Amino acid sequence: MQLELSAEDAAFRQEMRTFFTTQVPQEIRDAVAERRELTKDQVVASQRVLNAAGLAVPHWPEEWGGRGWSALRRHIWHEEMQRACVPTPLAFNASMVGPVIAAFGSQEQKERFLPRTANLDIWWSQGFSEPDAGSDLASLRTTAVREGDEFVVNGQKTWTTLGQYGDWIFNLVRTDPEAKKQAGISFLLIDMTTPGVTVRPIELIDGGHEVNEVWFEDVRVPAENLVGELNKGWDYAKFLLGNERVGVAPVGSTKRVLAQAKDYARSVSVAGGLTLLDDPLTVARIAELENELLALELTALRVVAHSADGKPHPASSVLKLKGTELQQAVSELVVDLAGPASLASGAGDADSDLAGWARHATPVYLNLRKASIYGGSNEIQRQIIAKTILGL
Secondary structure (H helix, E strand, C coil), rough: CCCCCCCCHHHHHHHHHHHHHHHHHHHEEEHCCCCCCCCCCHHHHHHHHHHHHHCCCCCHHHCCCCCCCCHHHHHHHHHHHCCCCCCCCCCHHHHHHHHEEEHHHHHHHHHHHHHHHCCCCEEEEEEEEEEECCCCCCCCEEEEEEEEEEEEEEEEEEECHHHHHEEEEEEEEECCCCHHHHHEEEEEEECCCCCCEEEEEEECCCCCCCCEEEEEEEEEHHHHHEEECCCCCHHHHHHHHHCCCCCCCHHHHHHHHHHHHHHHHHHHHHHHHHHHHCCHHHHHHHHHHHHHHHHHHHHHHHHHHCCCCCECCHHHHHHHEEEEEEEEHHHHHHHHHHHHHHHHHCCCCCCCCCCCCHHHHHHHHHHHHHHCCCCCCCHHHHHHHHHHHHHC
């Protein structure tokens, strides 16, 4: 395998690096670098800068804004974006519903939704998870009953990330309760301003409001909002989840935070005029993480090299598993470097003399506990690895 970039790909990497570090507003990049929560306006503004340059949805069909890049160039694009502290395009739009509509939607749906989805004129939410139907997603119970030219939807979704910003929500709904559970599900697009849709916040352990419950009570949805065929939604969901796992090993952003951690360690004084970066145990811990990240990066390149026809390679499960473990490990390192200062997580910028990185350390650490659950839990990834890679 050739791991050194060709001259053309190296030039492409420099092109991406220059764009991301000069065209995306500095205040947005600073917020990412300081691990602060982004506002909706910042997420939208960043994606529109990318979309205007044709860099928001390069993996889509070229007819709808894709660039026809190789898997390696998409990998470089993603890595350089993370390295430059640029928010990645909103996953619900760019990696989830957009590719599903492009692949399985009607021509009318493509024309209606895809340009606005790429530009984040529509903020999509995901309506998959339900109470008692987490990892066993096919057990979902939200129903959609056809009445004339409409579906009537009733049920509840949960853990709807950033649903408070959602304009539309893409849902898996049960349309045939008599069929085998995977065979009776459909993929439905719902305007979240429709009467009967209620969004309720869920307060998280980090004190933030990132996820929600979404309730549907006799919500009437035009039948034209059904994506693809009736009762084929499980197939589209598997397609979506496969795309979701591409790029789930955030190597670029984790490397960036680990590099920042060295600066953090250097800023913490200990006895004898030394800093934490002089502590052999701290240095050994950083070195171990750097080595594991390097191994993960090489594995990611191997997966990219073996991807075919733009389809996710089964080894993407390895990236998801190891990538989230390292992401969590680095966040734990930052908490340890901050020490007691990390307990000041509720202090605002104007209320504390402590460094922002220290005050944000614990909320970020707690928030990233979710990383090993979403996108298919790490336990599910181990099952996929066992069956499809190891043949067990």
